[in-house]
Amino acid sequence: MPQVENWQLGREVEFPYEEARPERQWGAMFDLNKCIECQTCTLACKTTWTHEEGQEHMFWNNVETKPYGSHPVGWDKRLLEEMDSMEWDDDGTYEGETIFEAGGTDWDDPENHPTERGIGGDVAGFMPGTDDWRYPNLGEDESAGEEMEPDTHFDEDTHPIWFFYLPRICNHCTYAACAGGCPVQAIYKREEDGVVLIDPENCEARLVCNETCPYKKAQFNYAEGISQKCVGCYPKTEEGKAPQCFENCLGKIRLHGYINHPDEADTSDPSEEPTNPLDFLVHQKEIALPLYPQFGLEPNVYYIPPITAPIDYLEQMFGPGVTDAIDTYQAIRDGEEPELEGLLNLMGSTEWSITEFELDGDEAVGYYEGDEVGRVPITEPRVERERYDGDENVYRLDVT
Amino acid sequence: MSENTILGGPPSDTARRSDASRDPSHAAVDSPTDELDVDEASDVPGDVATAYHRGRLYGAFALGFDRPGDELQTALAAEAYTDDLVESARTIDSEIGGVAAEVGTHLEAFDALCGRWASLFGVEEGITVSPYELTYLPGPLMTNVRQLADIRGFYDAFDLSIAPGKNDRGDHVCFLTSFTSHLSLQEAYLRLESDVEGVAVVVDAQRRFLEDHLGRWYWRFAEEVSAHDDGFYAALSDLLSALVEYEIERLELDPTWVPDDPEVTEWNEDVFGDSGRSCGGCGLNDEDVDQLSWDGGDPS
Known part of the structure; x- marks a missing residue:
């Protein structure tokens, strides 16, 4: 099996196909501190792409409550339990096994290639059953941690009682497991933008993609007799517009753009010149992190982790960069990162994808391929109330 | 996409390209003529005259079903509107010509016509008869929005968009008939220019648009209008029915009929x-x- 470079893991990983990167890579960033689980994104996607017969169970975009929510049921927990140690060394190299490595299969044997036989059983993961798709909002708003008491209040940044919302779409992975597992090569990654698509004319409903995608974003349409998945709203992004779930996001938590490999990342300073926002967030500031990078697929949706959830849980989900990312996020709140603050305010201010941004005085400006598409103040007016209200003898959770 | 990478285009597209490369008479596949057999384009049914007159008739529907304004008033005063209707309809088919003649017999004073329109289609009385395609489709409005996108896709494909100031939804009968008028007039022009491939493209678009949209619900629209009107608009919707039925037969279409519900409302009551x-x-x-x-x- 070819060894391919996975920069998120700091090492080469096993994958059935050779490394080949697109001309540019569709990418996204979600700020989990802003998501209120209104599910507007979910409905925007559902009404656009998956409202036909055979798609009832499909949510190409879903939002689940963590740690207890999941769709399909237990998609991440069941896979994590199957994988062995998932340790990282001190320099950020992943020492555990990816989903393609965990099975111990001899991939160099040509007979083990996906096109020779179904490899679902050789890749860590499971095939969701009908019941697993039944509960799209399982675990909603269920909190973890300590019991809530009448006088409970939180002084620490990490809350002892916690949950957060995790919006999920296809990650359009660089090493897409759905494509890697397809026995008939019906799944491909577009050269022009790296969007991963299933070719409906070639899909033979072998369902291996449903099993090998660890994020469970390849789903079977029983009416059409083919598997389907998020298309990254490519008809919109080709025109420069953000995908449906991004444009409709009420919380303005989402940024759509294109991300480079770290060796080719845009290193410009947005205070001085237009800069690629995803490169800035992911490579320069390292505040946005991939979802379960240890699966080994180099997913291209990045998340700013929630600052109130326990670090160990977040590190399992987003890798070893969580503490630094949260520190940086706190620095934004303290007014020490105007470039990031401006960019986070720019998100959701326009229906366009943002390929560059810069600061212009006290404003942040977004561009799509050179054209200005958004302009917002770096710092918005804010009133902060006392955390403890002595008159009412209550603590406020939300002080802004 | 090759054997050792996941990067590339859809395998089915690669197969088509491969087929095309074997036959030099087949051009690139990423063009509006996809799935069209250009070699057979010269056999596309129709001729210049009927294409022109179909275009004129559809244009008359777009004007006639719109809220009455100066343009319609002027056309009606000079009797150009009804004369054109009859002339174009008779050129296409004598039976349709007979139906068109009925429209002129129901003309009335312009103010009365405005009132009639308002009572049928106007918000003044809560839109008694919906002029919107989505209203007639099965299922709740929420799940039919894809049809709007499909209609918009047709407009985009021919570089058309709803004019500024026209605030109606894209599935309004006036826009649908205006679009089919545009396609028919384009067809007439392309036939004059002996542009065989162009004719194939616009006729294929007419086929698809009628089969997927107007051809599915025109009859329910006509039923609704006739149930609430016995004058100009009932006669005009009868003429629309006659023309679309003729088109369905001429182009050998098989549209999926919308449900024959006794009542149609803009919002799905369920x-x-x-x-x-x-x-x-x-x-x-x-x-x-x-x-x-x-x-x-x-x-x-």
Whole structure:
């Protein structure tokens, strides 16, 4: 099996196909501190792409409550339990096994290639059953941690009682497991933008993609007799517009753009010149992190982790960069990162994808391929109330 | 996409390209002529005259079903509107010509026509007859929005968009007929230019548009109009029916009929409850509202 470079893991990983990167890579960033689980994104996607017969169970975009929510049921927990140690060394190299490595299969044997036989059983993961798709909002708003008491209040940044919302779409992975597992090569990654698509004319409903995608974003349409998945709203992004779930996001938590490999990342300073926002967030500031990078697929949706959830849980989900990312996020709140603050305010201010941004005085400006598409103040007016209200003898959770 | 990478285009496209490369008479596949057999384009049914007159008839529907304004008033005063209707209809088919002649017999004073339009299609009386395609489709409005995107896709494909100031939805019967008028006039022009491939493209678009959109619900629209009107608009919708039926036969179409529901409303009552659109669909009906008690206190 070819060894391919996975920069998120700091090492080469096993994958059935050779490394080949697109001309540019569709990418996204979600700020989990802003998501209120209104599910507007979910409905925007559902009404656009998956409202036909055979798609009832499909949510190409879903939002689940963590740690207890999941769709399909237990998609991440069941896979994590199957994988062995998932340790990282001190320099950020992943020492555990990816989903393609965990099975111990001899991939160099040509007979083990996906096109020779179904490899679902050789890749860590499971095939969701009908019941697993039944509960799209399982675990909603269920909190973890300590019991809530009448006088409970939180002084620490990490809350002892916690949950957060995790919006999920296809990650359009660089090493897409759905494509890697397809026995008939019906799944491909577009050269022009790296969007991963299933070719409906070639899909033979072998369902291996449903099993090998660890994020469970390849789903079977029983009416059409083919598997389907998020298309990254490519008809919109080709025109420069953000995908449906991004444009409709009420919380303005989402940024759509294109991300480079770290060796080719845009290193410009947005205070001085237009800069690629995803490169800035992911490579320069390292505040946005991939979802379960240890699966080994180099997913291209990045998340700013929630600052109130326990670090160990977040590190399992987003890798070893969580503490630094949260520190940086706190620095934004303290007014020490105007470039990031401006960019986070720019998100959701326009229906366009943002390929560059810069600061212009006290404003942040977004561009799509050179054209200005958004302009917002770096710092918005804010009133902060006392955390403890002595008159009412209550603590406020939300002080802004 | 090759054997050792996941990067590339769809395998089926690669197969088509491969087929095309074997036959030099087949051009690139990423063009509007996809799935068209250009070699057979010269056999596309129709001729210059009927294409022109179909275009003129569809254009007359777009004008006639729109809220009456200066343009219609001028056309009606000079009798150009009804004369053109009859001339074009007779050129296409004598039976359709007979139906077109009925429209002129129902003409009335312009003010009366405005009132008639308002009572049928105007918001003044709550849109008695819906001129929107989505209203007639099965399932709730929420799940039919894809049809709007499909219609918009047709407009985009021919570089058309809804004019500024026209605030109606893209599935309004005026826009649908205006679009088919545009396609028919383009067809006439392309036939004059002996552009065989171009004719194949626009006729294929007419086929698809009629089969997927106007051809599915025109008859229900006509039924609804006739149920609420016995004058100009009933006659005009009968003529629309006659023309679309002729088109379906001429182009050998097989549209999926919309349901034959006795009542059609803009909002699906199953989704929004008995109160329909009146209060945003909270499920509370008018009687429930009347029974709500109010102590007269300051609601603020």
